[in-house]
Amino acid sequence: MVGQYDENLLPDMLPIYYTKYFPQNIFCRWLSCGSSPQPLSNRELSFTLADDVYLRYLSICDQKELQTLFQKKCPHKLDIGAVYNTKPSIARHDSVVLARELVFDIDLTDYDEVRTCCKEAKVCEKCWKFMVIACEIIDKALKDDFGFQSILWVFSGRRGIHCWVSDYEARVLDSPGRGAVADYLCLIMGGENQSKKVNLGNDNLHTSIRRALDVIDKYFEEILQDQEFFATADGLKALLKLIPDETLRSQVEKKLEKLPECSLERWRQFTSLYDSYCRENGFAIRKMKYLVEEIKIQYCYPRLDVNVTKGFNHLLKSPFSIHPKTGKVSIVFKPNNARKMKLSDVPTIYSLLDDSSAYSVEHQNNMKTSVKNFQEVVFSLEKAEAMRRKNDANISLEF
Amino acid sequence: MDLNIKRKSTKTVIKGSLVETYPHDLQMYKLPPTEEISLQEFETLALERLMLLRSLATATTLKGFRAFSDEWKEYVQNELRNQGLKYYAKLCEYTKHGTDADLQARKKDHIAHFILRLAYCRNEELRRWFVARELELFKMRFMTMNSEAVDAFFRLNNLSYTNISDEEKSGIISFLRESTAHQNIENMKFYKVKFYEVLDLVKFRKVFLSGGYAYIPHKDFVSVLSAQFRKHLRHSLAVACHHLGEIEQDERLVCLLKGLHQSYTGADYADTKAVVPIESLDSLSVKSYPLCMRQLHEQLRLSHHLKHGGRLQYGLFLKGIGVTLEDSLRFWREEFTKIMDLDNFEKQYSYYIRYNYGKEGSKRNYSPLSCLKIVNETVGPGDCHGCPYRHCDVSNLKNKLQGYGMDPQAISDIVDTAKKGHFQVACSKYFDSVNNVDLGLGINHPNQYFEESQKLLKGEIKVIKKEKGNIKKETIEDLEFDEDF
Numbered sequence: 071m072v073g074q075y076d077e078n079l080l081p082d083m084l085p086i087y088y089t090k091y092f093p094q095n096i097f098c099r100w101l102s103c104g105s106s107p108q109p110l111s112n113r114e115l116s117f118t119l120a121d122d123v124y125l126r127y128l129s130i131c132d133q134k135e136l137q138t139l140f141q142k143k144c145p146h147k148l149d150i151g152a153v154y155n156t157k158p159s160i161a162r163h164d165s166v167v168l169a170r171e172l173v174f175d176i177d178l179t180d181y182d183e184v185r186t187c188c189k190e191a192k193v194c195e196k197c198w199k200f201m202v203i204a205c206e207i208i209d210k211a212l213k214d215d216f217g218f219q220s221i222l223w224v225f226s227g228r229r230g231i232h233c234w235v236s237d238y239e240a241r242v243l244d245s246p247g248r249g250a251v252a253d254y255l256c257l258i259m260g261g262e263n264q265s266k267k268v269n270l271g272n273d274n275l276h277t278s279i280r281r282a283l284d285v286i287d288k289y290f291e292e293i294l295q296d297q298e299f300f301a302t303a304d305g306l307k308a309l310l311k312l313i314p315d316e317t318l319r320s321q322v323e324k325k326l327e328k329l330p331e332c333s334l335e336r337w338r339q340f341t342s343l344y345d346s347y348c349r350e351n352g353f354a355i356r357k358m359k360y361l362v363e364e365i366k367i368q369y370c371y372p373r374l375d376v377n378v379t380k381g382f383n384h385l386l387k388s389p390f391s392i393h394p395k396t397g398k399v400s401i402v403f404k405p406n407n408a409r410k411m412k413l414s415d416v417p418t419i420y421s422l423l424d425d426s427s428a429y430s431v432e433h434q435n436n437m438k439t440s441v442k443n444f445q446e447v448v449f450s451l452e453k454a455e456a457m458r459r460k461n462d463a464n465i466s467l468e469f
Numbered sequence: 470m471d472l473n474i475k476r477k478s479t480k481t482v483i484k485g486s487l488v489e490t491y492p493h494d495l496q497m498y499k500l501p502p503t504e505e506i507s508l509q510e511f512e513t514l515a516l517e518r519l520m521l522l523r524s525l526a527t528a529t530t531l532k533g534f535r536a537f538s539d540e541w542k543e544y545v546q547n548e549l550r551n552q553g554l555k556y557y558a559k560l561c562e563y564t565k566h567g568t569d570a571d572l573q574a575r576k577k578d579h580i581a582h583f584i585l586r587l588a589y590c591r592n593e594e595l596r597r598w599f600v601a602r603e604l605e606l607f608k609m610r611f612m613t614m615n616s617e618a619v620d621a622f623f624r625l626n627n628l629s630y631t632n633i634s635d636e637e638k639s640g641i642i643s644f645l646r647e648s649t650a651h652q653n654i655e656n657m658k659f660y661k662v663k664f665y666e667v668l669d670l671v672k673f674r675k676v677f678l679s680g681g682y683a684y685i686p687h688k689d690f691v692s693v694l695s696a697q698f699r700k701h702l703r704h705s706l707a708v709a710c711h712h713l714g715e716i717e718q719d720e721r722l723v724c725l726l727k728g729l730h731q732s733y734t735g736a737d738y739a740d741t742k743a744v745v746p747i748e749s750l751d752s753l754s755v756k757s758y759p760l761c762m763r764q765l766h767e768q769l770r771l772s773h774h775l776k777h778g779g780r781l782q783y784g785l786f787l788k789g790i791g792v793t794l795e796d797s798l799r800f801w802r803e804e805f806t807k808i809m810d811l812d813n814f815e816k817q818y819s820y821y822i823r824y825n826y827g828k829e830g831s832k833r834n835y836s837p838l839s840c841l842k843i844v845n846e847t848v849g850p851g852d853c854h855g856c857p858y859r860h861c862d863v864s865n866l867k868n869k870l871q872g873y874g875m876d877p878q879a880i881s882d883i884v885d886t887a888k889k890g891h892f893q894v895a896c897s898k899y900f901d902s903v904n905n906v907d908l909g910l911g912i913n914h915p916n917q918y919f920e921e922s923q924k925l926l927k928g929e930i931k932v933i934k935k936e937k938g939n940i941k942k943e944t945i946e947d948l949e950f951d952e953d954f
Binding site for chain 2: 122179180181182183214215216217218239243246247249250251253254258259260261262263264265266267273274275276277278279280373375376377
């Protein structure tokens with residue numbers, strides 16, 4: 071049962087989990103494929119032991135070593151780092167990072183200024199929809215725009231999702247390249263001191279933004295009703311702050327205050343006021359051509375932690391690691407299933423190891439599905455890697 | 470590259486006339502120069518190019534012109550003429566004639582570029598600055614060329630690309646129209662390159678991407694080329710750095726090259742001698758902090774927490790003004806433990822404070838962030854760091870300054886300046902208003918702001934206008950202005 075976890079049990083449970091449930095074989099294949107042409111042993115792993123003791127610069131040669139390491143150290147959390155030019159444990163300050171999956175980290179705490187259902191570490195089915203949108207938008211962009219194929223989506227264990235891109239081109243992308251991809255995907259910018267965080271200018275909307283808006287539109291009204299963004303006085307004030315034109319702002323304020331406290335109704339009223347205002351005032355369109363789109367994006371577009379993507383050797387929690395605070399498994403899921411995924415479906419170390427748990431059977435199955443999802447991505451990555459090596463060999467033969 | 474510039478070269482000398490060696494105004498600097506030049510010439514060429522590069526930096530940072538805009542180019546051109554660097558001015562305008570004077574100019578351009586490589590390959594910071602400036606120069610020159618010159622340049626550098634077919638183009642024409650930052654794309658030929666060849670276009674979503682390819686018109690080739698240029702230059706600098714030992718056997722060169730580099734590093738505030746007790750921070754934050762630090766300090770006092778970016782920016786600043794590691798730990802601990810238990814703080818946060826002081830991880834003694842780093846910070850939801858003149862809404866900024874009880878005239882002056890994008894000038898105005906002076910300092914480092922303010926309070930500077938600030942200003946600015954390709 072989800073609420074039953076007890077961190078003190080972890081030292082006894084983890085060794086069993088690692089032996090019985092952690093997909094060691096597939097995991098090693100995934101990492102070694104993602105490390106090639108360097109050997110698996112050049113990949114950094116990092117463990118967090120009990121009481122937050124960090125062990126960095128670990129590495130393994132094969133599955134056997136992984137199992138030994140797991141049993142010896144019993145990590146509460148497992149992170150994956152970069153591929154170095156040598157074994158990361160030796161000469162660590164002279165070693166050079168050669169490759170690294172392109173990674174994305176999206177965390178619900180970054181939605182605190184918009185979500186109304188939960189705050190901070192809390193998460194519920196309602197705000198999980200933000201993750202569904204994020205996953206769909208990022209996945210499409212990575213595939214359609216950048217042509218990536220080996221994309222792994224992982225639940226982070228508590229309140230967010232991670233994405234690992236293992237395509238060769240992504241792995242060897244340099245820091246400016248990662249920065250550019252991150253910036254391309256990042257539309258929400260600004261901190262506590264800026265209310266309006268999205269500015270799309272007044273040129274044509276970029277194809278990728280249009281596509282993202284199509285995704286948002288599928289969920290927007292549903293989320294609007296779930297979250298009631300504009301129902302409270304504060305919520306309304308936040309919306310008003312996003313309107314750059316004073317006349318329109320006061321029009322909207324007057325109208326919306328009178329409406330019942332229903333976000334959907336208020337939103338519809340706002341868009342119709344905006345439309346007629348723009349129709350009457352040609353100049354307004356120049357100043358806020360995409361205001362409606364900007365607001366939708368500010369409330370629903372993925373909020374990436376760009377520093378994780380930009381950093382070449384940022385450690386990131388491994389798939390199938392246990393979240394020490396929730397006991398949940400970082401399961402791999404398919405992006406088109408994200409919508410159906412429920413947080414209560416995510417297996418925990420407690421439900422997996424306790425046969426009497428009410429969730430046991432269901433969670434066992436979900437665990438199996440998740441391993442299968444992982445396998446699928448790894449198999450296709452292995453195929454792609456084999457193709458790439460063959461092509462490289464052909465090219466070098468031609469010379 | 471050949472580093473034996475002063476000695477007899479062992480490599481084959483490029484034969485033929487200057488016309489063959491320098492067929493085009495613009496070059497990729499693939500081959501190093503091989504002839505002999507006098508030491509004096511060596512020095513002059515180095516200094517002249519430095520002036521050229523510095524005027525590029527000044528145009529963007531101090532003058533606040535948008536890079537490659539018309540004012541920007543005009544400013545650079547005027548600077549070059551005023552400093553007697555007509556030959557560079559001409560090279561930047563592009564003349565295809567190839568008169569003897571032009572050829573000489575190309576030669577100087579070539580040699581000077583290679584000399585500066587030696588001076589600027591020493592460390593990462595210098596390299597970044599140099600690459601950024603050379604890249605600006607390259608782009609500016611490329612963009613002023615006419616299409617004939619562009620074609621010639623492509624031919625000379627063996628760059629061949631084939632455009633996509635008309636069918637392919639008409640299939641994606643609506644996407645091209647949406648996503649390309651040019652008008653009249655119907656008449657343009659489009660080319661397909663990998664997305665990582667045009668990262669600057671990707672970054673700002675100015676190109677249509679599909680399946681890992683970027684579709685660019687001829688005009689955007691400047692992105693492809695500058696990316697190649699950048700990569701090549703970065704690599705060459707790394708190679709040059711390895712060979713520095715050889716060249717430094719010649720003492721005459723050592724002095725000169727090191728001198729060049731030293732005269733432009735400026736202070737980095739990583740080591741301070743002053744000791745500031747943390748009990749005085751509240752009053753200092755009012756009197757001597759720039760606004761970016763003042764708001765972080767206030768936020769910390771208010772919410773007893775700062776997110777990572779804020780801790781880094783403020784933590785390093787504190788180190789720079791002379792707060793010791795022990796005091797710093799105590800300072801953060803006292804605030805943070807108001808909302809968390811001590812254990813939590815020690816585990817999660819004290820590492821990074823020691824890290825800032827070079828006691829953990831790579832053990833580097835990190836320098837406090839300069840204005841340009843702060844201005845270009847990524848500021849996300851929940852963050853309070855960054856530059857208030859850039860990262861605050863106008864109304865927010867105004868309220869804040871009003872809250873400090875500042876003079877309304879000064880407030881509107883500061884806010885207007887910030888609105889125009891002159892963040893550092895706005896900061897200098899804030900300085901004047903807080904300290905009730907009219908110095909018009911060039912602010913480019915929060916720690917410099919702090920020191921100037923302290924000097925003023927202690928009566929060390931009375932009203933020495935500008936001189937000192939100016940010298941310091943440019944030196945630091947130059948270095949910190951990173952390449953953002």
